[in-house]
Amino acid sequence: xxxxxxxxxxxxxxxxxxxxxxxxxxxxxxxxxxxxxxxxxxxxxxxxxxxxxxxxxxxxxxxxxxxxxxxxxxxxxxxxxxxxxxxxxxxxxxxxxxxxxxxxxxxxxxxxx
Amino acid sequence: xxxxxxxxxxxxxxxxxxxxxxxxxxxxxxxxxxxxxxxxxxxxxxxxxxxxxxxxxxxxxxxxxxxxxxxxxxxxxxxxxxxxxxxxxxxxxxxxxxxxxxxxxxxxxxxx
Numbered sequence: 001x002x003x004x005x006x007x008x009x010x011x012x013x014x015x016x017x018x019x020x021x022x023x024x025x026x027x028x029x030x031x032x033x034x035x036x037x038x039x040x041x042x043x044x045x046x047x048x049x050x051x052x053x054x055x056x057x058x059x060x061x062x063x064x065x066x067x068x069x070x071x072x073x074x075x076x077x078x079x080x081x082x083x084x085x086x087x088x089x090x091x092x093x094x095x096x097x098x099x100x101x102x103x104x105x106x107x108x109x110x111x112x113x
Numbered sequence: 114x115x116x117x118x119x120x121x122x123x124x125x126x127x128x129x130x131x132x133x134x135x136x137x138x139x140x141x142x143x144x145x146x147x148x149x150x151x152x153x154x155x156x157x158x159x160x161x162x163x164x165x166x167x168x169x170x171x172x173x174x175x176x177x178x179x180x181x182x183x184x185x186x187x188x189x190x191x192x193x194x195x196x197x198x199x200x201x202x203x204x205x206x207x208x209x210x211x212x213x214x215x216x217x218x219x220x221x222x223x224x225x
Contacts, residue, residue, distance in 0.1 A: 004155075006155075009153065034213040036213070036216075041122070041218070041219070041221075042218055042219070043117070043203055043205075043216030043217050043218050043219050044156070044203070044214075044216045045216070046213050046214070046215075049213065089155060089156065091156075091213065100146075100158065100161065100171075101213060101214065103148075103155045103156040103157075104155050105153055105154055105155035106155050
């Protein structure tokens with residue numbers, strides 16, 4: 001049973017518009033969340049994080065929102081650019097579990113010019 | 114500036130062969146991880162290590178073993194490769210949980 005879910009395997013967005021990638025989790029012990037971006041034939045790279053003491057974290061065009069009661073987080077990319085086309089993984093960890101992160105299955109984002 | 118290096122980008126091996134995947138990090142990280150990535154399944158943890166000569170099983174350790182003789186090197190071993198081990202293998206290390214993992218570029222292994 002997946003503890004971290006990304007229910008949209010793929011998403012297509014027009015350049016300049018907003019991309020919204022969603023992630024749901026089931027383990028209420030998770031208190032730290034990351035988004036990774038992965039291009040083909042490369043390893044995932046860290047994008048943005050959020051701690052459970054916050055409900056929003058912003059870094060340039062990227063904003064992550066956390067809704068603890070719904071066990072849901074989302075990544076917003078505004079404006080979307082063709083270079084954002086990649087697979088995005090949501091990952092979660094719990095302080096009590098050390099530094100192991102549980103990853104979602106990923107969402108493939110395609111930004112169309 | 115490469116920080117986590119996986120020795121091979123592409124590898125083709127025969128069923129039954131013993132396969133070694135090497136990973137080296139130059140960030141003096143204590144924690145190292147091996148994942149495999151498969152479509153629709155995301156990244157699944159095979160093994161991890163918090164210290165030299167220390168190893169812990171992840172979610173899918175069957176058919177794999179690991180070795181960590183030096184802090185900077187974490188090796189994944191497929192004792193007898195099988196076709197269901199065809200996958201992308203990703204090594205990662207971390208020293209600062211705030212930024213999660215630093216991943217290598219991955220090794221795409223095909224077992225025929």
